[in-house]
Amino acid sequence: MRGKIKIGFKIIELHLQKFAKDDCDRGHTMSGKLKMDEIAARTGYSVSTVSRVLSGKSYTSDKAREAIVSCARQLGVLDDLASGRLLINGIAVFAPQRTFIAQGDTYYLEVTRGIAEAVAPHDVYVSYCGLDEQRADIKVFLEKAGHKNINAIIIIGIDDPTIHKLAQSLDKPCVLINSRDKEGLLDSVSPDHRAIGYSAANYLFEQGHRRILNVTSLRRETMYWRLEGIKEVYRQYQLPFDAQRDLLVTEGFSEEETERAFADWFASTPPSAWPEVVFCAGLPMSVGIYHVLQKRGVRVPQDISLMTTYVWELDAPMRNETTGIAIPCRALGIEAVHLLQTRLNRPNAPVFNLLLQGKVYDLGSVTHATRHAARVSVSR
Numbered sequence: 282m283r284g285k286i287k288i289g290f291k292i293i294e295l296h297l298q299k300f301a302k303d304d305c306d307r308g309h310t311m312s313g314k315l316k317m318d319e320i321a322a323r324t325g326y327s328v329s330t331v332s333r334v335l336s337g338k339s340y341t342s343d344k345a346r347e348a349i350v351s352c353a354r355q356l357g358v359l360d361d362l363a364s365g366r367l368l369i370n371g372i373a374v375f376a377p378q379r380t381f382i383a384q385g386d387t388y389y390l391e392v393t394r395g396i397a398e399a400v401a402p403h404d405v406y407v408s409y410c411g412l413d414e415q416r417a418d419i420k421v422f423l424e425k426a427g428h429k430n431i432n433a434i435i436i437i438g439i440d441d442p443t444i445h446k447l448a449q450s451l452d453k454p455c456v457l458i459n460s461r462d463k464e465g466l467l468d469s470v471s472p473d474h475r476a477i478g479y480s481a482a483n484y485l486f487e488q489g490h491r492r493i494l495n496v497t498s499l500r501r502e503t504m505y506w507r508l509e510g511i512k513e514v515y516r517q518y519q520l521p522f523d524a525q526r527d528l529l530v531t532e533g534f535s536e537e538e539t540e541r542a543f544a545d546w547f548a549s550t551p552p553s554a555w556p557e558v559v560f561c562a563g564l565p566m567s568v569g570i571y572h573v574l575q576k577r578g579v580r581v582p583q584d585i586s587l588m589t590t591y592v593w594e595l596d597a598p599m600r601n602e603t604t605g606i607a608i609p610c611r612a613l614g615i616e617a618v619h620l621l622q623t624r625l626n627r628p629n630a631p632v633f634n635l636l637l638q639g640k641v642y643d644l645g646s647v648t649h650a651t652r653h654a655a656r657v658s659v660s661r
Contacts, residue, residue: 320356324348346370354626369621371406371430372396375422375444376437378411388563388592388610389437392458395614396435406430414501417441426451433621435614436460440502454624456617459503465632468624470616472608473636474503477590478510481606484641485558485588486514489650494556496529496539496566504562511560526554534562540569547573557650558586567603582648591642604647606639613637 317335321328326345334341334349374396380389393409400407410425412418422444426434434448434455445462448455457469485493495511497504508528515522522528531542539561561567567589574581581587589605620633 320349320352323352350625369400369403369405369618369625370432371408371428372400372433372435372618372621373408373410373425373428373431374435374437375410375412375417375425375439377414377439380437381409381411386438388608389459391592391610392437392614395611395616396618397614398611399615399618412439412441412444414438414440417444419443419447422447426453433625435617435621438501454621454628456620456624458613458617461502461634465634468620468633468635470613470620470633470635470637471503472613473638474506475510475513476636477606477608477639478507479513480510480639480641481560481588481590482511482514483517484606485560485586485647486518488586488647490557490586491518491520491650492555492557493527494529494559495527495561496531496543496559496570497562498531498534500532507562527556531566534566536565536569536572538569539566540572543570544573544576547577555585558588558647560588562590564589564591564603564605567605571603582646586647588647590639602644602646604642604644606641608639609637 317328317331320331320335324331324345326349330341330345331349334346335353374393376389376393377386379386380393397407408425408428408431410421412422417439425431426448432453434451434453435458436444436448436455437458438460439457440460442463445457445460445464445467449462449464449466455467457467457471459471461469461471482493495508497508499505499508512522529542529546531538543559559567559570561570567587571581571587574585574587579585587603589603591605591607592610616635616637620635623630623633
């Protein structure tokens with residue numbers, strides 16, 4: 282298998298076929314402005330073939346599809362994206378291998394659920410494949426992306442520049458999620474990591490906090506962007522960011538690993554150097570940190586405040602206890618599908634780079650710095 286995970290094709294068939302038949306019977310198109318038989322007359326294909334193409338069906342020839350879509354585009358039929366039709370036969374989705382294993386990457390799993398949600402009303406093949414983030418299997422990528430039923434590609438969290446270049450060469454619309462090709466030739470949608478880091482840190486500074494321990498993994502470039510947003514707040518308040526004091530880096534984002542790293546840090550740090558707030562890069566990390574504080578008899582938020590980052594949909598059962606900034610993971614998948622549709626409609630449009638914002642939710646685990654100051658005064 283050479284490390285690859287092949288889940289195969291998933292066919293989602295709902296009511297689009299009925300809509301296409303109704304359109305054909307009534308002689309209307311999806312926009313209500315043009316009849317199916319007019320496109321058929323201009324292209325020389327049957328009305329049923331036109332209906333299949335405009336409904337996103339896969340069992341039509343490339344030549345027919347190209348002619349019909351081109352004609353529909355010229356006549357303005359495709360201008361109204363709110364029509365709900367999806368001009369995609371099949372999507373090959375590539376993501377890190379851990380996305381598709383038990384207890385794997387819940388972040389990217391939620392993104393794939395967004396993709397499935399976006400294509401659910403349509404007749405679309407969706408193929409999922411795991412790749413290495415930095416040194417992906419090129420043969421597997423070309424095999425999956427070049428399949429005859431695939432005419433669009435989504436690449437999630439894969440930073441291998443060779444894969445990005447190959448995607449550009451396939452002449453199929455491709456959208457990157459939470460990644461960026463160095464040449465800037467592929468459409469992309471990502472959380473605005475820098476803005477998310479800035480918003481979280483600025484929220485804490487507005488609460489009067491200045492001693493913040495940032496706990497994160499830096500295994501991907503996106504986490505450096507988030508850290509840059511945090512540092513920007515320090516610069517805004519004219520305070521130095523000291524990596525030795527303000528940053529604890531872990532290899533991954535798991536609860537167990539974070540608990541070990543934070544326990545070691547806590548044991549070697551005198552109370553006088555404790556932070557007012559611990560801000561971590563994921564809810565599992567915050568759970569590990571909370572366990573250490575609890576064992577040490579440190580109360581949250583009375584003694585030390587705690588803030589985290591959410592995968593909003595997946596962390597719903599646990600997020601009610603910890604203040605955090607939510608990342609709209611499922612929306613990343615949904616917006617990626619819309620970007621594919623836009624690229625099919627406007628093949629010569631400029632490259633899109635869509636950034637989604639996070640939102641801070643105050644759930645009680647961060648108290649104002651003046652209360653911490655009072656606690657320190659009393660303890661002294």
